[in-house]
Amino acid sequence: MGLTGDLWTFNVGCGGLEAIVHGLANGLLRQEDYHNITQCDSLEDMKLHLAGTDYGQFLQNEATLSSKVITERALDRLVNDFKWLRANAPWPLGEFLDYITYEYMIANVLKLISGARSGKGTLELLQKTHPLGQFEGIGALTAAQNIDDLYDLVLGDSPIGKFFQRTDRTDFDEFSMEYIRSLLHKNYLEHFYKFCEEIGGDTWMVMKDLLEFEADRFVVTLTRNTYGVKELQKDERKKLFPEVGQLVTVHEDLANIDDDDALKDKLRPFPDLYALVQDLSMDDPANSLENKFMEKSVQLHKDSLQRQFHYGSFFSLVKLRELEVNNLMWIAECIIQNHRHRINEYVNIFEA
Amino acid sequence: MMMMLQQAMSWGDVLMGIDPHSYAALGVAFAIGLSVVGAAWGIGLTGASLVGAAVKAPRIRSKNLISIIFCEAVAIYGVIMAIILLNKFNSGSGKSATVTYQDHFAGFAIFASGLTVGLSNLACGICVGITGSGCALADAQESSMFVKILIVEIFGSALGLFGVIVGIIQSADGSFQ
Numbered sequence: 001m002g003l004t005g006d007l008w009t010f011n012v013g014c015g016g017l018e019a020i021v022h023g024l025a026n027g028l029l030r031q032e033d034y035h036n037i038t039q040c041d042s043l044e045d046m047k048l049h050l051a052g053t054d055y056g057q058f059l060q061n062e063a064t065l066s067s068k069v070i071t072e073r074a075l076d077r078l079v080n081d082f083k084w085l086r087a088n089a090p091w092p093l094g095e096f097l098d099y100i101t102y103e104y105m106i107a108n109v110l111k112l113i114s115g116a117r118s119g120k121g122t123l124e125l126l127q128k129t130h131p132l133g134q135f136e137g138i139g140a141l142t143a144a145q146n147i148d149d150l151y152d153l154v155l156g157d158s159p160i161g162k163f164f165q166r167t168d169r170t171d172f173d174e175f176s177m178e179y180i181r182s183l184l185h186k187n188y189l190e191h192f193y194k195f196c197e198e199i200g201g202d203t204w205m206v207m208k209d210l211l212e213f214e215a216d217r218f219v220v221t222l223t224r225n226t227y228g229v230k231e232l233q234k235d236e237r238k239k240l241f242p243e244v245g246q247l248v249t250v251h252e253d254l255a256n257i258d259d260d261d262a263l264k265d266k267l268r269p270f271p272d273l274y275a276l277v278q279d280l281s282m283d284d285p286a287n288s289l290e291n292k293f294m295e296k297s298v299q300l301h302k303d304s305l306q307r308q309f310h311y312g313s314f315f316s317l318v319k320l321r322e323l324e325v326n327n328l329m330w331i332a333e334c335i336i337q338n339h340r341h342r343i344n345e346y347v348n349i350f351e352a
Numbered sequence: 353m354m355m356m357l358q359q360a361m362s363w364g365d366v367l368m369g370i371d372p373h374s375y376a377a378l379g380v381a382f383a384i385g386l387s388v389v390g391a392a393w394g395i396g397l398t399g400a401s402l403v404g405a406a407v408k409a410p411r412i413r414s415k416n417l418i419s420i421i422f423c424e425a426v427a428i429y430g431v432i433m434a435i436i437l438l439n440k441f442n443s444g445s446g447k448s449a450t451v452t453y454q455d456h457f458a459g460f461a462i463f464a465s466g467l468t469v470g471l472s473n474l475a476c477g478i479c480v481g482i483t484g485s486g487c488a489l490a491d492a493q494e495s496s497m498f499v500k501i502l503i504v505e506i507f508g509s510a511l512g513l514f515g516v517i518v519g520i521i522q523s524a525d526g527s528f529q
Binding site: 016 | 478
């Protein structure tokens with residue numbers, strides 16, 4: 001029994017919304033849709049094919065097409081659906097949906113800060129922020145000169161203030177930004193995990209698996225990205241690992257390793273994670289492990305959409321739709337640049 | 353200081369001391385009351401999912417009203433049983449001052465029958481409600497799923513019928529003097 005209610009009480013609060021989420025998930029592009037749009041010669045063709053899917057006439061007001069325009073309109077569609085769901089959501093679903101947006105808020109905050117440091121204008125930066133991650137006062141962040149300013153100026157009141165913790169790093173140089181990004185992500189995952197645990201019920205069962213996978217993926221990616229980085233001490237590296245996930249027991253060891261063979265060795269006791277890394281070698285293309293993780297997470301999201309009476313379907317819908325928008329962007333770019341041989345490298349959501 | 357009673361009372365005396373007519377009246381209340389709770393609960397569960405799913409897939413609207421009808425049938429079983437029991441309740445003249453053994457039997461029979469029907473309809477209503485919700489979502493995704501899940505719902509609604517059958521047999525011989 002959780003706050004969301006059980007099998008026989010969930011529908012009282014969120015039944016209609018959950019059904020709408022499933023309806024939206026049915027509108028995700030299928031294999032034949034992807035097949036059709038990858039065959040297109042131009043963006044006009046792509047627009048025509050997309051008109052026959054759930055996307056409908058989303059580009060009808062656009063005079064010129066470019067991959068940026070297509071991506072933005074597709075993202076607008078996701079944002080509108082999400083905002084509608086958020087507006088109609090009772091507690092605790094409303095708070096759960098807010099947690100989903102916090103990830104985008106964090107990304108926006110970091111983007112604004114690094115953009116401001118490299119001298120871009122505030123308006124231009126605000127236009128580049130992710131629409132799901134908007135919050136009041138986000139514009140004021142560009143005025144921050146260093147991290148202490150950041151904490152004092154805005155983040156105390158904003159919804160993501162609780163993910164920040166003071167560290168020794170107070171500059172905005174690139175290394176520190178990456179460090180802060182990782183720290184924020186760690187805190188976000190831990191908070192979200194604890195929140196889902198409080199909610200309990202089927203939501204907890206589903207979100208536990210999803211968030212544990214996210215945490216493990218984050219740990220492995222962080223470990224690989226920081227092989228032999230001298231500025232990062234081993235204990236600092238371990239502090240960036242969230243206390244969530246299957247790999248918690250081997251965090252000590254993972255913090256100390258510096259190459260792929262040691263990584264594979266440490267992951268051997270975890271069969272599903274080991275299966276993703278076992279073919280890894282140093283000369284793989286940079287994103288092949290990323291793709292494998294992405295495919296596994298797609299599988300987990302599809303599984304969560306198979307169940308009823310839990311909030312995980314809202315989370316999975318947002319993630320899968322975002323993936324779909326990225327796929328459309330990739331395909332549009334390949335069409336424009338005529339890279340036909342790489343056009344099929346989008347991430348498959350549904351097979352056949 | 354404990355009061356010394358003239359005669360020691362036991363639970364049996366308490367239960368038999370309650371007038372059989374009140375047992376029977378409660379039985380009727382359970383029959384209709386719990387059945388309606390079950391039906392309402394079921395319709396609420398199914399209706400919420402049906403309304404949401406029909407937003408993106410309007411074609412499911414008419415067919416899935418069958419799930420709502422199955423839940424409603426549960427309330428109808430409750431009404432029928434309540435009317436049958438009421439007839440037995442009113443069968444006696446209600447004018448005699450003494451309570452006979454036949455009256456006790458009638459009271460207990462009608463009470464048990466009402467409870468049987470009420471509780472089984474409560475469970476049946478919720479069961480059909482949950483299944484109906486799944487049916488609406490499955491139909492929205494894939495039309496051929498509707499008939500298959502309907503079979504699950506039919507089995508679920510048979511539970512209410514079992515309750516009615518047993519309830520009728522339970523109260524068959526009960527009648528007030």
